[in-house]
Amino acid sequence: MSETSEKVNVLNDAEKDVIVRYRNVKKAFGDTVVLNDLNIDIKQGEKIALIGPSGSGKTTIIRMLMTLEQPTEGTIEVDGQMLWHKEVNGELVTADEKHLRKVRGSIGMVFQQYNLFPHMTIMKNCTEAPIHVLGLSKQEAKERAIKMLTKVGLADKVDMYPAQLSGGQQQRVAIARSLVMQPKVMLFDEVTAALDPELVGEVLEVLRDIASEGETTMMLITHEMDFARDVADRVFFLDKGSIAEQGTPDEVINHPKTERLQTFLGRFNA
Numbered sequence: 001m002s003e004t005s006e007k008v009n010v011l012n013d014a015e016k017d018v019i020v021r022y023r024n025v026k027k028a029f030g031d032t033v034v035l036n037d038l039n040i041d042i043k044q045g046e047k048i049a050l051i052g053p054s055g056s057g058k059t060t061i062i063r064m065l066m067t068l069e070q071p072t073e074g075t076i077e078v079d080g081q082m083l084w085h086k087e088v089n090g091e092l093v094t095a096d097e098k099h100l101r102k103v104r105g106s107i108g109m110v111f112q113q114y115n116l117f118p119h120m121t122i123m124k125n126c127t128e129a130p131i132h133v134l135g136l137s138k139q140e141a142k143e144r145a146i147k148m149l150t151k152v153g154l155a156d157k158v159d160m161y162p163a164q165l166s167g168g169q170q171q172r173v174a175i176a177r178s179l180v181m182q183p184k185v186m187l188f189d190e191v192t193a194a195l196d197p198e199l200v201g202e203v204l205e206v207l208r209d210i211a212s213e214g215e216t217t218m219m220l221i222t223h224e225m226d227f228a229r230d231v232a233d234r235v236f237f238l239d240k241g242s243i244a245e246q247g248t249p250d251e252v253i254n255h256p257k258t259e260r261l262q263t264f265l266g267r268f269n270a
């Protein structure tokens with residue numbers, strides 16, 4: 001089927017500023033259903049915190065958006081474009097690898113483990129993808145990298161190697177490296193969980209700064225309730241594969257409605 005026969009998504013005005021849309025998304029691993037009938041709309045620039053017990057499905061939600069896990073049912077869109085499907089002659093077909101590669105470029109993800117390339121300098125870590133994936137010139141990529149490394153307070157470390165930096169600094173480089181790609185959505189999966197407690201603050205500070213600038217759409221999995229309170233526009237409480245409660249941090253964290261959420265928050269003295 002030809003590319004030209006694909007339909008373009010036409011959004012009405014009310015939907016225009018929705019950048020991420022999950023529709024009736026189900027995810028199962030074998031017979032085990034881990035996410036059920038998920039419907040999420042995230043607006044341009046919105047900051048979403050995902051909280052919930054271990055195994056509730058938080059990571060799977062963002063791994064599907066990063067195109068690392070395929071939904072079993074339903075669709076996910078970023079900026080009006082379906083991730084896992086293409087609409088061809090009015091029918092949804094599973095997208096091919098070429099399509100996935102293209103949409104993947106619009107999403108940035110930072111993991112618990114910073115995954116920097118150990119044999120490359122900080123600068124090279126930050127310029128590899130913009131040069132090879134986005135096709136930027138070396139000079140353009142370096143300029144972007146310096147801007148983002150300055151944002152995370154590490155512009156003086158460009159010639160160092162990851163092993164010469166602390167865990168907190170490496171995580172800040174990983175954040176800068178993602179931002180260099182100018183993604184439409186940034187995903188953060190417990191980015192402070194692997195850090196020594198004294199290094200957590202500096203990474204959260206960087207995330208707070210990025211969030212306060214307002215432009216970047218962010219979805220964060222966090223167990224730091226004070227951080228979620230400060231940064232998130234909306235908080236989703238995931239429980240057994242569904243969004244059990246959602247609302248502003250005040251509604252969800254300060255005034256939990258259900259006993260399950262109260263019990264969960266009790267663990268963090270939130």
Ligand SMILES: Nc1ncnc2c1ncn2[C@@H]1O[C@H](COP(=O)(O)OP(=O)(O)OP(=O)(O)O)[C@@H](O)[C@H]1O
Pocket residue numbers: 029034052053054055056057058059060061
């Ligand atoms: N590749 C996989 N194969 C089989 N089961 C999986 C796979 N990935 C995740 N799961 C299961 O899916 C469920 C949800 O996992 P997920 O990692 O999304 O939860 P989570 O809320 O992020 O948990 P945590 O806070 O511990 O990271 C869990 O029961 C998990 O064991």
